[in-house]
Amino acid sequence: MSTGPARVLLVDDNAALAENLAEILSDAGYEPRIAGGYAAALRIAETGFDVALVDLQLPDGDGTMLSCALREQQPDSEVVLLTGHASVQSAAEAVRAGASAYLIKPCPPDELLLAVDRAVKQVRLQRDRRDLARRAQMAERLATVGTLTAGLSHEIRNPLNAAGLQLSVLERRIAKLTPELQPALLEPLSLVRDEIRRLDALLEEFLQFARPRELRPERLSPGLIAASVTALLQGDAERRGVQLSCVAEGWPEVQGESDRLRQVLVNLLINALDAAGEGGAVELSGAVVEGRLELHVDDSGPGVPPERRERIFEPFFTDKPRGSGLGLAIVHAIVVQHGGAISVGEAPLGGARFAISLPVAAAG
DSSP, X not given: OOSSSOEEEEEOSOHHHHHXXXXXXXXXXXXXXXXXXXXXXXXXXXXXXXXXXXXXXXXXXXXXXXXXXXXXXXXXXXXXXXXXXXXXXXXXXXXXXXXXXXXXXXXXXHHHHHHHHHHHHHHHHHHHHHHXXXXXXXXXXXXHHHHHHHHHHHHHHHHHHHHHHHXXXXXHHHHTXXXXXXXXXXXXXXXXXXXXXXXXXXXXXXXHHHSOOOOOOEEEOHHHHHHHHHHHHHHHHHHHTOEEEEEOOSOOOEEEOHHHHHHXXXXXXXXXXXXXXXXXXXXXXEEEETXXXXXXXXXXXXXXXXXXXXXXXXXXXXXXTTOOSOHHHHXXXXXXXXXXXXXXXXXXXXXXXXXXXXXXXXXX
């Protein structure tokens, strides 16, 4: 479930009743969205919902059929059916549609809120079970990765080091040749060296993820780190034709490791530059929210689809042809080590927003 208030989809062609129900739900802390019919409900449901309140009789379709369609679109959601004409037949239809509750209009507010509250709890339970199963599966995969990485580190790094040494020897020998012969020989060596660096970096990612070292925190200024990282990547952004900016004024201090937080921001900003593309924009900003420092990395790219957001921090989950799928998993691990949390959503620039929440250092 989203970290914000539970989203309730209200499907009823009675606009006045729908507005009244929306007001009741909003006052109770829910986020209501109103649809006047079958087609409108399916369109709104594409953006996600947690619980749907569906009228059995709609002007452009049947409520029970819509309930099945909504459950198919959002398997973890729950549906509460509404009817102004209670009967044994309508109750049976509600059961067949998989509804979690069946309310008769007009229903008392406390009865409505009780049904929605129960449905929300059921949604959370279902999603917690799914997340637990996913974590258990991931734990098994990580244990395998740890064992594999420890065993292969010497087997891979030693040949890489030897290959790098031999390349250096070849480069020194080529440098002794006549100048006109050198370019044709140095070009393939340069390509080989780049591939060795890439493999070495990939191995380092595996080692860092499989055997993370203990955090050694100290009091530091995230604003200074953000400014230095932005300055470091400014040249890269200009070559890509991307506008890179940083707004880091008034940020409080946090407890952590400067190098590790720098790694987080570098990784997120490089990903944002990739996503923004030529003519795009990337912005790093921050603000204090409920006593915590919240950092935002925004881009103007295509964004992250909702179905990918829940898995984007999982190890090995990537859509890059040459990516290891460990970059964001390492970012997530570092943020959690610092007592923080990271999420992805929609950015004001139109693309993705990666939000990092960190505890502020105690005064003194």
